Amino acid sequence: MMMMMDKRDEETMEEPAAEIPLPFSARSPSTFPPPRGTFLDAYGADRGFLELIGLQELHQSSFLLQQPPARATCVASAPQVEAESSDAVNFPANPSSMSCSSTEAGANPTKPATAGEANEQEAEPKESCKEGGGKKKKKGQKPQKEPRFAFETRSEVDYLDDGYRWRKYGQKAVKNSPFPRSYYRCTSATCGVKKRVERSSDDPAVVVTTYEGQHNHPSPVVPRGAHHAPPPPPPLLPAEPFMPPPLGFVLSPPVNTKEFQLPLLSSYLAPPPLDFNRSAAARILVVTSDLTASIEGRNQTAESAIRDYGLLQDLIPSEIRKE
DNA sequence: CGAGTTTGACCGGCGC
DNA sequence: GCGCCGGTCAAACTCG
Numbered sequence A: 001m002m003m004m005m006d007k008r009d010e011e012t013m014e015e016p017a018a019e020i021p022l023p024f025s026a027r028s029p030s031t032f033p034p035p036r037g038t039f040l041d042a043y044g045a046d047r048g049f050l051e052l053i054g055l056q057e058l059h060q061s062s063f064l065l066q067q068p069p070a071r072a073t074c075v076a077s078a079p080q081v082e083a084e085s086s087d088a089v090n091f092p093a094n095p096s097s098m099s100c101s102s103t104e105a106g107a108n109p110t111k112p113a114t115a116g117e118a119n120e121q122e123a124e125p126k127e128s129c130k131e132g133g134g135k136k137k138k139k140g141q142k143p144q145k146e147p148r149f150a151f152e153t154r155s156e157v158d159y160l161d162d163g164y165r166w167r168k169y170g171q172k173a174v175k176n177s178p179f180p181r182s183y184y185r186c187t188s189a190t191c192g193v194k195k196r197v198e199r200s201s202d203d204p205a206v207v208v209t210t211y212e213g214q215h216n217h218p219s220p221v222v223p224r225g226a227h228h229a230p231p232p233p234p235p236l237l238p239a240e241p242f243m244p245p246p247l248g249f250v251l252s253p254p255v256n257t258k259e260f261q262l263p264l265l266s267s268y269l270a271p272p273p274l275d276f277n278r279s280a281a282a283r284i285l286v287v288t289s290d291l292t293a294s295i296e297g298r299n300q301t302a303e304s305a306i307r308d309y310g311l312l313q314d315l316i317p318s319e320i321r322k323e
Numbered sequence B: 001c002g003a004g005t006t007t008g009a010c011c012g013g014c015g016c
Numbered sequence C: 001g002c003g004c005c006g007g008t009c010a011a012a013c014t015c016g
Helices: A103-107 A115-122 A125-131 A263-269 A302-315
Strands: A148-154 A166-173 A180-186 A194-199 A206-212 A281-287 A292-295
Touching: none
Parallel strands: none
Antiparallel strands: A148 A206, A148 A281, A166 A180, A180 A194, A194 A206, A281 A292
């Protein structure tokens, strides 16, 4: 459902939506110096979402704003949530905008996830379940949802290195898709963040990575394969009690670097050195427990854009936005 | 030897 | 109620 975005028309959101608690509390750019030096300059300035994700290169800054509002692209199916889930990103209540839900749906274009599906995993429920000794989730208790973010990336490789260490705990064949879905969990004992990686059946070149939860710790190590990157600079944003680095990723082998670069995101996401040089074309889907915003500039309405921007804003440090 | 991956089995939710 | 399917567990295995 979501369409791939064309590099060209994306809308930007000028101002970030109100602060939205992001799943990956990403504000702290605990990141390193912008790879190409431009990040910082971008920092602070509100730029289009796309910029955040690195599209800026393709488009001049603010190009997004110029775009006429388009229809929101969201996957809808929103489970009930939202309001309740404290964790969920609080999108500004913007009726007109999309608040779509269903993480999966967003994540996997080919198959919409059921609300239940989307929701169930989010919470840290499992923790309770598994750790509790029991195997699976307890019945009756609905796990709380955690925000999810899905990234669609054009990459030859499935694994996106985001600076965190992940442990694969499962792989399953996905119905209607020739590609298996892999499940990863943050190796940090106290961190319940999970991510799923799968290829889109519609477009094998597209890798959909869905993050769930927030890291409650700094990025532990330099991602494997991450190339030497400059040491992380001091946090740009002051005063945040705890700013876990957001998710991010580094795409290994590049695929369409020109089309879409996700570099920024990655940096933002992963404080550690992420190598965006190798980034592949990507699209970001912000998926919260309830909402899935497909961040495809051109498909979004201004409002949605704004909203997204807010989300991403947290996610992506402005520094990253510029590559 | 520890950490991570693989893989079959198990469990729960959901639709029919 | 049954079967399908997604998600997770955990033993076995691999790798550094």
